[in-house]
Amino acid sequence: MQQDAPTIEQLRTSIDTIDNRIVELLNERARVVVEVGKLKSGSNMEFHVPGRERQIYERLLSRNPGPFPNDALRSIYREIISASLALESPMKVAFLGPKATFSHLATMQQFGLSAELVPLKSIPSVFEEVEKGKALYGMVPVENSTEGVVSHTLDMFVESSLKITAEVLLEVHHDLLSRSGRLEDVKKVYSHPQAIAQCRQWFDENLPGVPLVDVASTAVAAQMVSEDSTAAAIASELAGSLYDLKVVRTRIEDQVNNFTRFLVIARKEIERSGNDKTSILFSVKDEPGILCRMLEPFAKRGINLSKIESRPYKKKAWEYIFFLDLFGHVSEPEVAAALDELKECCQFLKVLGSYPRSI
Numbered sequence: 001m002q003q004d005a006p007t008i009e010q011l012r013t014s015i016d017t018i019d020n021r022i023v024e025l026l027n028e029r030a031r032v033v034v035e036v037g038k039l040k041s042g043s044n045m046e047f048h049v050p051g052r053e054r055q056i057y058e059r060l061l062s063r064n065p066g067p068f069p070n071d072a073l074r075s076i077y078r079e080i081i082s083a084s085l086a087l088e089s090p091m092k093v094a095f096l097g098p099k100a101t102f103s104h105l106a107t108m109q110q111f112g113l114s115a116e117l118v119p120l121k122s123i124p125s126v127f128e129e130v131e132k133g134k135a136l137y138g139m140v141p142v143e144n145s146t147e148g149v150v151s152h153t154l155d156m157f158v159e160s161s162l163k164i165t166a167e168v169l170l171e172v173h174h175d176l177l178s179r180s181g182r183l184e185d186v187k188k189v190y191s192h193p194q195a196i197a198q199c200r201q202w203f204d205e206n207l208p209g210v211p212l213v214d215v216a217s218t219a220v221a222a223q224m225v226s227e228d229s230t231a232a233a234i235a236s237e238l239a240g241s242l243y244d245l246k247v248v249r250t251r252i253e254d255q256v257n258n259f260t261r262f263l264v265i266a267r268k269e270i271e272r273s274g275n276d277k278t279s280i281l282f283s284v285k286d287e288p289g290i291l292c293r294m295l296e297p298f299a300k301r302g303i304n305l306s307k308i309e310s311r312p313y314k315k316k317a318w319e320y321i322f323f324l325d326l327f328g329h330v331s332e333p334e335v336a337a338a339l340d341e342l343k344e345c346c347q348f349l350k351v352l353g354s355y356p357r358s359i
């Protein structure tokens with residue numbers, strides 16, 4: 001006898017039953033996490049354990065049979081872990097605000113929606129909040145794939161004792177937002193100078209001659225536009241919904257691969273993950289051939305460098321500080337040996353942190 005195919009009502013009943021099980025299991029998991037939290041507070045252990053979280057992601061993603069996509073599984077687990085951690089102990093993360101900036105998006109991507117996110121006015125104030133222990137982590141932008149480094153952030157590391165514990169890569173999409181959502185109403189455009197630079201060609205082609213005005217952040221631009229019907233802002237989709245704006249055009253950035261790299265800063269170092277990066281800063285001695293010698297310790301050990309940047313050393317004219325990122329962890333013997341050898345070329349050298357590579 002042929003069996004009838006299930007009806008949509010029957011299928012939806014199955015979905016309801018499965019969802020009930022998922023909710024039960026989430027609560028069962030939450031109760032175990034709370035137990036872990038009690039053990040931790042009794043023994044003075046850290047509540048947030050990024051290494052353990054990474055293990056969970058890796059294990060689940062590697063054994064996911066599909067068809068549920070890995071990206072979605074990761075996002076769901078980020079929220080499960082974020083909410084679980086909040087049950088153990090609320091975690092504060094400071095970021096370069098105001099709300100709806102790309103730093104805000106990067107912070108949500110890294111820490112989930114249950115962390116307590118604290119928007120601050122400047123990069124130095126994010127560093128200060130973490131240094132004083134008022135926030136456990138800080139999120140600061142460090143470079144953009146189109147516009148280059150955020151020198152403000154690099155300069156802060158010279159004096160700060162904070163450590164880098166993670167890097168976050170965020171794909172940046174810019175929207176043109178206004179009150180009416182109509183291109184012909186736009187007589188002026190506000191945004192952060194970096195966002196304006198990233199969309200310059202689009203404006204030359206689509207709104208030539210319309211003034212592009214620099215303001216403190218993409219979110220401030222969106223806020224200003226919510227009070228001015230002749231203006232538009234270049235900002236994130238999130239800024240559009242926060243300030244009740246309509247989308248004039250979406251994804252107006254000139255480069256398709258427009259990424260911003262952010263760093264997570266903390267007072268404590270993080271343990272080795274096995275696939276790490278290390279950031280250092282140093283200033284070299286004033287000797288002939290020194291620029292060549294400073295790279296030899298890495299070249300001869302086959303250590304890959306992913307970035308080198310120089311900035312003026314503000315305390316002495318015409319002296320420079322180098323920022324260098326390499327693949328590997330300071331606790332790996334080859335990396336440690338290369339750094340020891342580099343020290344011989346340096347006036348000073350500081351390890352800013354070893355942290356898992358963002359994939």
Ligand SMILES: C=C(O[C@@H]1C=C(C(=O)O)C=C[C@H]1O)C(=O)O
Nearest residue numbers: 033036047048049052053081084
């Ligand atoms: C439950 C723990 O605490 C936190 C929450 C985790 C989770 O929800 O699985 C994982 C690591 C910690 O950040 C733990 O340390 O195992």
